[in-house]
Amino acid sequence: ISMVIKAFITMLIVVAVLVLYASTLSWRIRSLKRNVELSISGEGKVSGFQPSHRGDEIGDLSRSFYQLLNRIEGYTDYLETLNGKLAHELRTPLAIVKSSLELVESQPGSETYLTRAEEGAERLRVILSAMSEASRVEQTIQQTDMQAFDLTVLLQNLQQAYQDAFGKNGELEFQFTSTTQQARVEGSPELLAQAMDKLIDNARSFADAGSNIELALEQDQQHYLIHVRNQGPTLPDNMENQIFDSLVSNRPKGSEAPHLGLGLFIVRLISEAHGGGASAKNLPQNNGVQFTIRLPALPQ
Numbered sequence: 001i002s003m004v005i006k007a008f009i010t011m012l013i014v015v016a017v018l019v020l021y022a023s024t025l026s027w028r029i030r031s032l033k034r035n036v037e038l039s040i041s042g043e044g045k046v047s048g049f050q051p052s053h054r055g056d057e058i059g060d061l062s063r064s065f066y067q068l069l070n071r072i073e074g075y076t077d078y079l080e081t082l083n084g085k086l087a088h089e090l091r092t093p094l095a096i097v098k099s100s101l102e103l104v105e106s107q108p109g110s111e112t113y114l115t116r117a118e119e120g121a122e123r124l125r126v127i128l129s130a131m132s133e134a135s136r137v138e139q140t141i142q143q144t145d146m147q148a149f150d151l152t153v154l155l156q157n158l159q160q161a162y163q164d165a166f167g168k169n170g171e172l173e174f175q176f177t178s179t180t181q182q183a184r185v186e187g188s189p190e191l192l193a194q195a196m197d198k199l200i201d202n203a204r205s206f207a208d209a210g211s212n213i214e215l216a217l218e219q220d221q222q223h224y225l226i227h228v229r230n231q232g233p234t235l236p237d238n239m240e241n242q243i244f245d246s247l248v249s250n251r252p253k254g255s256e257a258p259h260l261g262l263g264l265f266i267v268r269l270i271s272e273a274h275g276g277g278a279s280a281k282n283l284p285q286n287n288g289v290q291f292t293i294r295l296p297a298l299p300q
Contacts, residue, residue, distance in 0.1 A: 029058065032061065045073075137270065140191065151217060152178055152180070155226065159215050166200075166204060172212070173213070178218070180218065194266070199293075202264065203230035207230040208232045211232070228291045233289075243280050244279075245265065264291075267293065
């Protein structure tokens with residue numbers, strides 16, 4: 001009997017050691033998974049991952065994750081600053097080209113070639129301006145102090161400004177509707193006005209002549225939704241999820257104005273900086289597109 005008891009106790013000890021070992025492994029794996037997830041923010045920023053110093057396989061895996069995330073962080077930082085770097089590097093040669101063209105302009109028989117070269121230089125200037133603007137917006141977002149304000153008042157003023165600026169000839173009509181009398185949010189009116197300018201510019205580019213561009217405000221539970229609707233071409237399939245990415249453009253080939261697809265990317269940056277987001281979809285009748293900015297509502 002004593003041998004049976006000893007064997008039973010030994011078995012219990014072995015089982016306890018195995019359970020403890022398995023629990024320790026499980027806890028370390030869960031901890032590694034949690035640390036990896038916490039080191040990547042919702043905006044894709046990578047920071048704060050601490051590798052394990054243990055010499056076993058899980059420690060090796062942790063250090064491999066650390067090296068991988070470091071490389072991703074460096075690559076992400078490079079991409080985020082690429083616009084500013086390219087704009088800075090290209091501005092000087094563009095100035096040289098422009099000044100050289102002005103000197104050649106005095107030579108006879110060069111008008112056709114000069115016109116082509118000047119058009120190319122102007123397109124480059126517009127591209128550089130767009131790239132610089134995207135970089136400036138990212139820097140402004142980091143430095144802006146948020147404040148409480150009423151979205152209704154902001155949108156009413158913007159609608160009137162758009163009507164005065166773009167509706168004079170009757171080609172477009174700007175309308176504003178709201179299902180709420182007051183819409184208190186916390187953020188930057190200047191940045192949101194800039195985002196609205198980008199949406200209106202996009203809507204004007206695609207709106208049918210003589211149609212309406214609608215600005216609408218409504219509340220959806222704990223969020224306010226700003227809609228910009230225009231009648232015209234619809235978004236291609238699978239474009240609704242990509243249209244707000246950097247360097248994505250849906251403009252037809254051969255358009256006169258160069259377009260990098262940074263306008264809607266700026267809209268997304270500003271929306272996410274306010275704790276919200278941006279989305280797009282075709283209108284139910286497939287006769288146009290609706291763009292939406294979602295912003296958290298302040299408690300009444």
